[in-house]
Amino acid sequence: MAEAASARKPARDRILDTAAELFYREGIRAVGIDTIIAKSGVAKMSLYRNFESKDDLVCAYLERSIAQHSAWWDRVVARHPGDPRAQMKALFVALAHWIDHPKFQGCPFTSAAAELRDPANPARALALTHKRMVRDRLHALAVAAGADDPDRLCAQLQLLMEGAYAAGRALDLGPSNDAVASAAAALIDGACGQARP
Amino acid sequence: MAEAASARKPARDRILDTAAELFYREGIRAVGIDTIIAKSGVAKMSLYRNFESKDDLVCAYLERSIAQHSAWWDRVVARHPGDPRAQMKALFVALAHWIDHPKFQGCPFTSAAAELRDPANPARALALTHKRMVRDRLHALAVAAGADDPDRLCAQLQLLMEGAYAAGRALDLGPSNDAVASAAAALIDGACGQARP
DNA sequence: ACAATGATACAGACCTGTCTCTACCATCGC
DNA sequence: GCGATGGTAGAGACAGGTCTGTATCATTGT
Numbered sequence: 474m475a476e477a478a479s480a481r482k483p484a485r486d487r488i489l490d491t492a493a494e495l496f497y498r499e500g501i502r503a504v505g506i507d508t509i510i511a512k513s514g515v516a517k518m519s520l521y522r523n524f525e526s527k528d529d530l531v532c533a534y535l536e537r538s539i540a541q542h543s544a545w546w547d548r549v550v551a552r553h554p555g556d557p558r559a560q561m562k563a564l565f566v567a568l569a570h571w572i573d574h575p576k577f578q579g580c581p582f583t584s585a586a587a588e589l590r591d592p593a594n595p596a597r598a599l600a601l602t603h604k605r606m607v608r609d610r611l612h613a614l615a616v617a618a619g620a621d622d623p624d625r626l627c628a629q630l631q632l633l634m635e636g637a638y639a640a641g642r643a644l645d646l647g648p649s650n651d652a653v654a655s656a657a658a659a660l661i662d663g664a665c666g667q668a669r670p
Numbered sequence: 671m672a673e674a675a676s677a678r679k680p681a682r683d684r685i686l687d688t689a690a691e692l693f694y695r696e697g698i699r700a701v702g703i704d705t706i707i708a709k710s711g712v713a714k715m716s717l718y719r720n721f722e723s724k725d726d727l728v729c730a731y732l733e734r735s736i737a738q739h740s741a742w743w744d745r746v747v748a749r750h751p752g753d754p755r756a757q758m759k760a761l762f763v764a765l766a767h768w769i770d771h772p773k774f775q776g777c778p779f780t781s782a783a784a785e786l787r788d789p790a791n792p793a794r795a796l797a798l799t800h801k802r803m804v805r806d807r808l809h810a811l812a813v814a815a816g817a818d819d820p821d822r823l824c825a826q827l828q829l830l831m832e833g834a835y836a837a838g839r840a841l842d843l844g845p846s847n848d849a850v851a852s853a854a855a856a857l858i859d860g861a862c863g864q865a866r867p
Numbered sequence: 868a869c870a871a872t873g874a875t876a877c878a879g880a881c882c883t884g885t886c887t888c889t890a891c892c893a894t895c896g897c
Numbered sequence: 898g899c900g901a902t903g904g905t906a907g908a909g910a911c912a913g914g915t916c917t918g919t920a921t922c923a924t925t926g927t
Contacts, residue, residue, distance in 0.1 A: 484871085484872070498787075499787050500784070500785065500787045502699050502700075502785070503699075503787060505915075505916055505917080506916075506917060506918080507915085507916080507917090514873090515872080515873080516872055516873045516874065516875090517873095517874090517875090517917095517918085517919090518872080518873085518874095518919085518920085519871085519872060519873075521917095521918065521919080522871090522872090526917080526918080527916090527917065527918090579784065580836075583784075583836055584784045587697070587776065587780075587781050587784040587785065588697065588699070588784065588785060590695075590696050590697045590700060590775075625848065625849055625852060628848070628849035629849045629852065629853040631833070631837060632830055632833035632834055632837050632849055632850060632853060633829055633830065633833055633853070634833065635832070635833040635836035635837045636828070636829035636830055636831065636832040636833025636834070636836065637829055637833070638836070639777075639780055639832035639833065639835070639836050640828060640829050640832045651822065651825070652822055652825035652826045652829055653829060655822060655826065656826040656829060656830070656857060659856065659857060659860055660853060660856060660857075663856055663860070680905095681905080681906065681907095702881075702882055702883080703882070703883060703884080704881090704882075704883090711907085712906080712907080713906055713907040713908065713909090714883095714884085714885090714907090714908085714909085715885085715886085715887095715906075715907085715908095716905080716906055716907075718883095718884065718885080719905085719906085723883080723884080724882090724883070724884090
């Protein structure tokens with residue numbers, strides 16, 4: 474009776490799962506509607522009954538990715554309650570691990586913004602809004618850690634974060650995970666003085 | 671007798687100029703052949719007589735960009751002969767300026783790699799080869815500057831470089847130019863000990 | 868019987884690449 | 898001098914494919 478889990482899920486979920494995997498792995502513009510419906514075993518009308526358009530599907534994909542990223546961030550931060558400096562460092566260690574994952578293909582939001590240049594594209598707006606949210610979170614951590622210049626530390630760390638995404642498998646620049654965490658630690662320690670361990 | 675310079679240039683140059691501007695500003699996949707020939711005032715057959723295919727044109731665009739980037743690098747480095755530490759820092763200061771230029775739209779090679787995911791695509795290969803060349807150059811500078819761990823410093827600096835490209839206008843993360851140069855200086859000085867000024 | 872879904876055909880737009888035809892202009896034979 | 902010739906380039910039609918999105922019909926599970 475019970476089939477494979479994927480077939481039991483409602484059509485909308487199967488579509489979104491397939492679209493997310495393909496969009497991330499092969500790019501948004503490179504993946505057509507026909508490919509998505511073929512790979513998810515769904516009728517085209519089931520897709521267009523659940524999503525207004527491809528753009529709408531792309532937005533749903535990005536929104537789900539934002540939620541996943543946010544949950545990941547919360548999980549990492551929760552491992553060092555009350556210690557913002559350790560939280561920041563842990564984020565970069567976790568990022569380094571994610572970059573080494575075989576399925577890693579760069580930052581989905583940066584890639585989406587690179588593919589969708591039209592400033593009016595709602596998917597692009599989603600990606601940019603997310604980046605701004607990450608910056609705000611980093612900034613709050615920098616303030617909490619007592620950085621001498623939180624703005625600067627926050628900007629530096631986001632540069633590093635973006636660089637780590639870009640230089641990972643997306644550009645296959647070899648093992649850079651060590652460099653990510655060490656550079657972040659150097660910048661954090663340098664900016665927070667030697668106050669409170 | 672003498673017309674505008676643009677009209678006097680041979681067709682191939684006009685095509686390449688137009689394609690480079692459009693590819694960089696709007697993305698490679700977003701710009702079609704018809705747009706290029708319309709904007710450069712050239713016949714379609716003139717394009718296909720000078721370039722085998724669109725892929726070939728994309729490769730020519732990237733090759734020219736590589737040459738321009740290489741010349742830019744040489745110019746910056748030449749300002750501090752025999753002083754690799756100053757050369758590295760100057761590269762990041764120059765990069766910060768370039769990021770603030772109104773026409774800046776991210777790293778053309780990173781964008782190309784994000785748009786062209788097929789590993790067999792020759793344009794993608796060009797972009798990745800160029801990134802590797804940049805790393806080698808950075809590595810040579812790190813060695814010449816007497817870094818304690820040149821591999822690590824080189825990796826960190828390239829992370830920073832990629833991050834600066836990604837976090838610039840491409841993601842409009844506000845003024846980060848100061849952060850780029852200061853982070854680079856902090857990493858360089860930290861890695862080179864306090865030896866030779 | 869009914870609602871959701873699969874399958875498929877189709878319309879309209881766009882994209883790459885080919886083909887034909889014409890115009891211009893420099894060079895060469897005479 | 899001067900007309901013929903050949904190379905370069907503009908204009909536009911066209912073929913073949915792909916993409917998004919719609920409409921129609923069959924199927925299945927309850």
